[in-house]
Amino acid sequence: MEMPSVSNSGSNVTAVNTNCMDVTVTDSVFYDRTDKIIITVIMPTILIIGLMGNVTFLVVVTLVQRMRTITNLYLQSLAVSDIIFLIVAIGEKLWRYLSSPYVDDQSMMGQIGCIVVYFITDMTFYSSVFLVTLAAVERFYAICRPLKHRMKIGAKERTIRLIASAWVLAFCLSMLVSPSNWGNKSYCLWWISNGTNSPSSSESFPSENDPYYHNGRMFQCTGITPWYVSFGACVQTLPFFTAFIANCTLYYNIIHSLNRRVGTADRQRPNTKNLRIRNQVARMLIVNGLVFFICLAPFEILSLVVTSETITNIVVLTQEQYNMWGEFARLMLYVNSAVNPIVYNLMSKRYRQAYCDALKCHVRRKLFRTNSEDSGSKKNGRNTLTVTHQLHNLLTTAT
Template structure:
């Protein structure tokens, strides 16, 4: 089907030969015994992937950077947005920016530096380690911070008394620092997965089309095949553990909100509408966050897990398993992971009215509009506090009646819970 002139020959260059390479344009002298591997064009970027790298990914990068920086600006600008939950989300925005910069930026840099597909010659060993380390650091930081946000919501809704006792800025700072340290540890464990910078010498077909192409390219590889399987497992297993934990906490949160809103409706008939509104907002935010988290990040991790299983089976059975359209599937999964890091601020801003109000207030360019938005925010806060005050007074009257009937301490604790939960959910 093909002739000798259609093929490209490749041989890995040993480190003892690297002194002969200066700029990557020529092979070391005396290198021979090439073996045929693929058609020449398969070492070049396909047109579809070129479009993804030069158009689609930069758009995602710009949108993600602007949206996350805007969210950080809103939290810094609007005083009432400096809450514990938003401190977690601010760190998540930093992790998303880091992920987009290193994951997309490195691939765009490859494309600009060399026409050879996935050529990492310019990175050298240090570049291979650093780029991939920060990609993994941002990935692990994201999944750990998402879990912390869910855990914060779980304690606020399901265990409000404990949440009141243990919550605070110092605890939040320590928890976030622990999450980043854990992410650093996980990313450091995976350093051997890219520490083997392997240059290779190419002998192109004797056709004018290939005359200007470099003869040397390099890739970042694991130190061993076994470590490649370990790397895939270290990425996928923590993800699915975190996914299950988040799902279970979301179930408990939704159940607690539904149960305690019903209890509040029995106590406070005048606040039924507000109770339903709080319940719907919380449930909608949890469901949307959970769906986006799974849809955007799960495909890449499922692909990595399948690749690990196939690699192990190939090593054990000495067989070859082929995934049809493997590169196309991988790029689709990558795009979804990039989108996830870009759209998180949109989820916070457009689903939650308080975030949307703060966003408009932070970026309002007219002083009169700023005053109007600030006045509206204060009215909303005052309204919420008035409702909370009325509810507290009503609950006190109910508690006095229950005390007169010799209610136990556990029943008293249960009667206080709806008021506390209402305040935490509103925040």
């Protein structure tokens, strides 16, 4: 997933010819202090937390037998998608930072890298949307249509087929939007001091003795045609907003069903425990859905804004506003892929207990191996002493 390009009409960039552009020293071509903090501190932190959380979740579900549920099959696949996204998306940003001093330079990726990197991030994005929606559908049938859930929806084989279908559909949609990154632009950059002549004149190019002189080249991924970039942004946002509406409808019906069920139980046998159970389940359903869509919403809204600017030629955001919103939206994408295991543990005692059980199981196995080794050593030691004592008796008798 790459942010759509935006017009630079408010900047000091002026095209000189098809391959070169003139940039004054005031332009934000280099990484500023904020960029460096985000890339060198915040992004690696999110990457580490996300990898540790998602990998631990996969291990816990594998070790604890009661956690091998239909819902957790969807969440396991979602964790795999998040791991891939974090490695590729944040890894690409770190690689870009280490390879070039220019913010938007993607020359280290090349043409093949532009295609592969954004194809993978697009595919993991689509798969996450589909998997979250499938998990919501499974919860809906489990609570609102329990008989049908037991007969059809809750079957493990059916769940595996649905997960595979989600990944296949994500692959197809990624192929559809992939031409948005098949093109490229190459620029040669010149830095000149403020107050120089018009860049349209050849006299505006600084000499090598100019203290502001510097030249370089910058490579950027782009679409095969300008309209395909807008098309790709539309294809990207459509599944998101469709899934958002579908999930809101499903969660509303789930909560309504829980309220009605617990209310009936309360009338038959008043018990405050039922109220606590209802509130806990409702909070978990709401939080799981809202965290996902809130984290992705800034990026999707920005994509729509930039697409509308391209189509209507009406500038809504300045370059500075676009850069600030873009950084925030990108970080929220990364946070979304890292925060899911934290949400599970905060909102569900069942998951917290599973983590504790998995850890205890590992500790018990380790202690068992240690005790077994110690017992074997002591037993061997006793055997050795016995043999030595017998030999001593024989030697004494012989003498």
